Amino acid sequence: MSPSKSVSFCIFLLISLSKTYTDAARFDIRNNCSFTVWIGVIPIGGHRLGPGRTWPIEVAAGTKGGRIWPRTGCLFESTGRGRCETGDCNGLLHCRDYGAPPVTLAEYALNQFNNLDFFDISLVYGFNVPIEFSSDSGNCTRGIMCTEDINGQCPSQLRAPGGCNNPCTVFKTDEYCCNSGNCGPTEYSKFFKQLCPDAYSYPKDDQNSTFTCPGGTNYKVGISCTADINGRCPDPLRAPGGCNNPCTVFKTDEYCCNSGNCGPTEYSKFFKQRCPDAYSYPKDDQTSTFTCPGGTNYKVVFCP
Structure with missing residues (x-):
């Protein structure tokens, strides 16, 4: 990590993934923070996770389009309906859709081409809290992180309650959203990339931001919610x-x-x-x- 990193960790969620080609993948999601957080997982749903608690889930082998993300500033009724400041999924505790920006994403696809797992950290929907995503097996040593103080340094045009928007969310132009498939890095994407070089900073970012491990690898995803006084x-x-x-x-x-x-x-x-x-x-x-x-x-x- 950079010596200039100004993130103070107060939450760490450890997600251990273990599987074989035919078995479901196991995720043990743990909240080591002193306060409650809410996790969104596609295709599983969502969960209220109290301090020091663990949420074990299983995801079917071959799952594509998987996402894990933290939700902050949430308030839900007993019916499971409510709202989150960041990462909200249509006002539901048990997510059926992806989380709303700004949100930091850990993305994965299991047992794909050549039985490889593909994983990345994406800032294409902005940033709310830091994430680390790495393998946890001897047969594969891959690790990526985005742990810089993006909220505290977020450009004023991209600031949002609890996070930092990607410019596509704010400006909605092809220059930033890449709807035509023909776009390049911008001043804003360079801001994200400079702080988190391993993460996707815009839709057509360098493919080197996607990492692979053999199917059956174990993984850790650390989601670190910070005090982030500057950002908020x-x-x-x-x-x-x-x-x-x-x-x-x-x-x-x-x-x-x-x-x-x-x-x-x-x-x-x-x-x-x-x-x-x-x-x-x-x-x-x-x-x-x-x-x-x-x-x-x-x-x-x-x-x-």
Whole structure:
């Protein structure tokens, strides 16, 4: 990974795929985050996945057009109907269609030409959270990833709640959508490709972004939902390269606590929700201060 990567991992979903040519493929999807996520899988459906929980599924050998994607900001009723901020599939918990942009996709086709599995990471529908996709067997050592801070660096024209759109979604022109089949890289596709060189950045991208392993290979897909404060920063707080505290922007007692008499605000709750251990405003909960005995050694890591 690049030393400049500014993604802080708070979710890791491990998807282990094992199969033979005739058997179903097994996916063990695990949520290692401290909060609930929702997974979309074609052709299986979808699932609410609580912290530390695993969802085992099986996909038939020979499956084509398979997709795995994370959905964020979801709220569903007991009927299974609702909505997700990113990756929504027509308001259904159990997906029947592909997820709506912006969404990062892990794509696969099992036991195809010469009994090969084909897999890739695609940003053709934009980006919402980082993904790693790799084989997990000794007979094939392939691995791809897209783990850079695309949301935080997303061009302003492509910004969307919870993610970063592909330009086709925004502009809907042949230059970006390649409907005629005759298009090339653009300034926007180069933005995605520079940050995630292994991933598809537009529909006619380099075929080197497709990887293969023999049928029967095991796989891991790590979907890493980040705190992504820069990418989701409220518009009034946005700043080049970061996200301001409201005191810096508005300079009022409500946010700066100069009188010593203030409480949480909509903006402080935004920060606290994403980084519960950190101070979000001057009079925040004292549990955000930690202690150790004198003489302790410490590490401070930027971009962990």
